[in-house]
Amino acid sequence: MFPSLLRAYSPMKMRCCFQRSICSASSSLVPVQLPSPMETHFWYVLPDQVKSVSLLNQYMGLLSPIEKENVLSMPGHQLQKRALLARALVRTTIARYQINGHVDPRSLKFKKNIHGKPEVVWQSEDGWCQPHLHFNISHSSSMIACGVTSNSRIGIDVEEKQRKIKNNVLAFARRYFSLHEMEYLSSISDSEVQHQEFIKLWTLKEAYVKALGKGFSAAPFKTFTVQVKTDSKRSFVLAEDLVFEASEIMVESLNDPKSLTSSWQFALLELAGSHYAAICMEKDKSIKVGMKVPVRLTAWKTIPFVEDECVSGTDAVMPIGGLIKL
Amino acid sequence: MASVSTSCLRFQPLLWQSNNTCQAAQRTSLKLVSVSWARSGFPSLRATRFRVSCAANPLTMQKVCDIVRKQLVLSPETQLTPETKFSELGADSLGTVEIVMGLEEEFDINVEEESSQNITTVKDAADLIDKLVQKKAEAGT
Numbered sequence: 174m175f176p177s178l179l180r181a182y183s184p185m186k187m188r189c190c191f192q193r194s195i196c197s198a199s200s201s202l203v204p205v206q207l208p209s210p211m212e213t214h215f216w217y218v219l220p221d222q223v224k225s226v227s228l229l230n231q232y233m234g235l236l237s238p239i240e241k242e243n244v245l246s247m248p249g250h251q252l253q254k255r256a257l258l259a260r261a262l263v264r265t266t267i268a269r270y271q272i273n274g275h276v277d278p279r280s281l282k283f284k285k286n287i288h289g290k291p292e293v294v295w296q297s298e299d300g301w302c303q304p305h306l307h308f309n310i311s312h313s314s315s316m317i318a319c320g321v322t323s324n325s326r327i328g329i330d331v332e333e334k335q336r337k338i339k340n341n342v343l344a345f346a347r348r349y350f351s352l353h354e355m356e357y358l359s360s361i362s363d364s365e366v367q368h369q370e371f372i373k374l375w376t377l378k379e380a381y382v383k384a385l386g387k388g389f390s391a392a393p394f395k396t397f398t399v400q401v402k403t404d405s406k407r408s409f410v411l412a413e414d415l416v417f418e419a420s421e422i423m424v425e426s427l428n429d430p431k432s433l434t435s436s437w438q439f440a441l442l443e444l445a446g447s448h449y450a451a452i453c454m455e456k457d458k459s460i461k462v463g464m465k466v467p468v469r470l471t472a473w474k475t476i477p478f479v480e481d482e483c484v485s486g487t488d489a490v491m492p493i494g495g496l497i498k499l
Numbered sequence: 500m501a502s503v504s505t506s507c508l509r510f511q512p513l514l515w516q517s518n519n520t521c522q523a524a525q526r527t528s529l530k531l532v533s534v535s536w537a538r539s540g541f542p543s544l545r546a547t548r549f550r551v552s553c554a555a556n557p558l559t560m561q562k563v564c565d566i567v568r569k570q571l572v573l574s575p576e577t578q579l580t581p582e583t584k585f586s587e588l589g590a591d592s593l594g595t596v597e598i599v600m601g602l603e604e605e606f607d608i609n610v611e612e613e614s615s616q617n618i619t620t621v622k623d624a625a626d627l628i629d630k631l632v633q634k635k636a637e638a639g640t
Contacts, residue, residue, distance in 0.1 A: 248577060252589050314589065332593065339570050339597050340604075348600060375593060393612035 201478040205269045207323045210457040212469040216266045217318040220258055223476055232261035235279045259317050263310055265477035266319045290386035309383055316448050325455040328384030330376040331448050342371045351398040376451035381424055384453040397426045401494055422495045440468045441494030467498040559625045566601045581622035606632055
């Protein structure tokens with residue numbers, strides 16, 4: 174059913190579908206306030222939970238012609254669906270913040286910065302300042318996620334915990350990770366734990382590079398070390414907010430020790446019991462060097478237009494690294 | 500004066516007829532080399548850069564496809580052409596790095612991270628491998 178519907182998608186059909194769906198689009202997307210400084214909003218969708226063909230059709234109606242083309246050029250239903258959900262998630266998520274009164278996800282325009290990082294193009298009208306909404310997406314085969322901040326660069330990465338690594342983990346680390354990280358992984362005797370720590374390190378490193386937004390080659394994985402210090406592992410209640418201090422995560426550049434790696438903050442989560450998610454965001458400029466300020470996190474599991482479930486504070490979101498306030 | 504960097508060239512007749520050479524070149528799946536011509540020889544093509552084609556190593560291409568199939572666990576029906584993008588096969592960044600690592604092991608080469616960022620298609624990988632293997636042979640290592 175699904176693939177034949179997509180292939181039969183003609184421009185005429187798209188317009189009709191769009192017109193029908195625009196009313197439900199603006200009424201079914203719950204508006205959200207922009208994140209405050211040092212706050213991240215994390216939205217994720219599980220493709221396996223999205224089965225309705227008419228819903229997928231509705232998402233298709235949100236995409237630009239180029240995005241539609243990209244989705245349809247993917248080989249196979251699963252890849253098409255994943256690509257479609259990724260674009261739908263980005264568009265609906267950003268539309269929720271109702272910047273400049275925009276509620277229509279279809280009207281959003283995107284561009285890539287000089288290094289290829291996707292950004293929103295805000296149609297600035299007279300007198301409006303450019304909003305400072307930053308976003309980043311990541312997808313694994315069974316989860317698509319979008320992180321949103323205000324005034325702060327962000328990078329995220331999600332990976333399945335059980336993701337199979339084809340190459341030997343240590344050989345991979347020797348080739349691509351820093352010496353310190355490779356030594357850390359080598360010191361782990363249990364192969365299952367070693368595998369999990371590898372995946373965690375990968376997501377953290379990937380989130381950092383994506384936050385920098387300068388492409389893989391601007392910060393080759395070998396040139397920086399992500400350190401996870403597990404001295405303190407505790408949670409405590411701070412004025413009604415639950416704060417988790419699982420561990421301190423720091424990044425250090427090997428080539429350029431003077432670079433401002435201390436201006437980045439990390440959070441590492443276990444999501445839905447099945448995924449690791451790493452968030453890297455720029456610390457707010459007002460925070461003094463050395464001050465420990467938690468990343469405030471609100472997470473939603475969503476099926477755009479159908480339901481949003483706030484999952485921060487539930488078992489679906491387990492902090493496992495960094496200083497996180499839920 | 501033409502300067503070319505390979506010894507194997509095939510000139511497509513179409514290229515002489517139009518300025519829009521990219522289309523002609525892209526119809527083939529062969530490696531592309533840029534050639535620039537001096538003003539004196541060909542007035543109609545003055546200051547025109549256009550592409551000529553050279554055959555890529557089919558053995559390299561085949562090996563790359565085999566490794567990609569294995570790394571991404573592709574079904575036998577999945578079509579792989581030189582233009583196929585890794586992202587279209589469902590390879591994310593970790594998957595692509597794993598493919599590159601598999602290729603490095605197979606061909607006994609080292610791919611710099613800057614270069615690996617530019618590998619988006621099967622053809623990109625095969626071209627880079629050929630280049631690195633040749634460089635290695637020339638260096639005598």
